[in-house]
Amino acid sequence: ASTSVIAHIDDDGGPDIATWRDLLEPWVGTTWLDAPWLLIEFYFYRRILVAIGYFDPSSPLFNYDPFAADKMNGLRAGASAAASLASKANAFAKRSKSDDASLAEELRLFVMVALWGNRMDLSIWPESGAKGDGANRASEAFIEALNAGEKSLLWDDSASVAAKLA
Structure with a gap:
């Protein structure tokens, strides 16, 4: 977390991309330890959705909730x-x-x-x-x-x- 840099979430088809852009803007380029804990907790789970292709209809894990x-x-x-x-x-x-x-x-x-x-x-x-x-x-x-x-x-x-x- 001390070396992981916050980046905007690429448009993956999720309906919340604009919201995430606004939330993350002040923190882009800083580390996960610099931003508020709750924001980072939600960011972590949102990044998991990106990784599995949750919003991508062509992904085998489309709309799959890993939790x-x-x-x-x-x-x-x-x-x-x-x-x-x-x-x-x-x-x-x-x-x-x-x-x-x-x-x-x-x-x-x-x-x-x-x-x-x-x-x-x-x-x-x-x-x-x-x-x-x-x-x-x-x-x-x-x-x-x-x-x-x-x-x-x-x-x-x-x-x-x-x-x-x-």
Whole structure:
């Protein structure tokens, strides 16, 4: 990454070429480490689409998603964790404001999930040949990410937010 130079994406028939031209223009000629992380993450995946000929009707990999199987495995593995969180969110939305301790605790959970969600995003995808089922791995990753996040917090005002909402 420190020697990889950002270049415009050649017109490969994709509908997003003009958008990519605008996004990359300030960074063309610099290294991948110079540009914002999120831009480079998306750029990396877009370059994969170029490499496989995703937008080229003459390519054997035309419209082929090389990550489809991983996405589906992640979706399946994360379903139970998402259902559990959705259940908590529904209960939270219906709860009366009289149960302050519970309100504060659940609000904090949702703040932490929002804060550390990206860390959980890829870690819920089952590993090839991993022991146990994907749902267990998803739950473990969810808990690991939240616990690891606790140590990384610089400041936690969730109790103050809960008090304002009560």
